[in-house]
Amino acid sequence: MPSDEDFLRLAIALAHQGRERGGHPFGAVLVRGGKVVHQVYDRCAEFSDPTFHSELSLISEYCRAYHVMSLEEYTLYASTEPCPMCAGAIHWARISRVVFSVSQAMLQELSGGSPKPNAASIINATRYPIEVVGPLIPEEGLTVFEGYAFTANRAIPSAGHPGDGAPTT
């Protein structure tokens, strides 16, 4: 059976893939019973959607496709520790286990971003416990950020924003 490190390496490979396609360097993998059931890389730029983080889209797409509302007995592997938004989604999806490579603290050190609460504190805000493991093999996870420029707006240019004069209906 593949190890946590094996699944994390897949999430890291997806993060590299997302970056190569012009997006943010993040990837996530959903595993059940030792098998990968869904995998994504970050597509915020592709869809001009700042909420479409890899963990969030992984949960949303899988649950919609298979008509499930609870991901108990699933493990989510993330190339970087989930942000507060994704940690909230993991909480609501009741995922049993979360394993990440690079911590939010390591990411903020690189990006110069503001400190964020760790994922475990948000994921485990209520009584059912979710196991959170990491940072694991961070030296491998950090490779996705080598030479990466952190810019707020990485959206693929479009005809304009709603309200800029373009039709909105």
Ligand SMILES: [Zn+2]
């Ligand atoms: Zn996120």
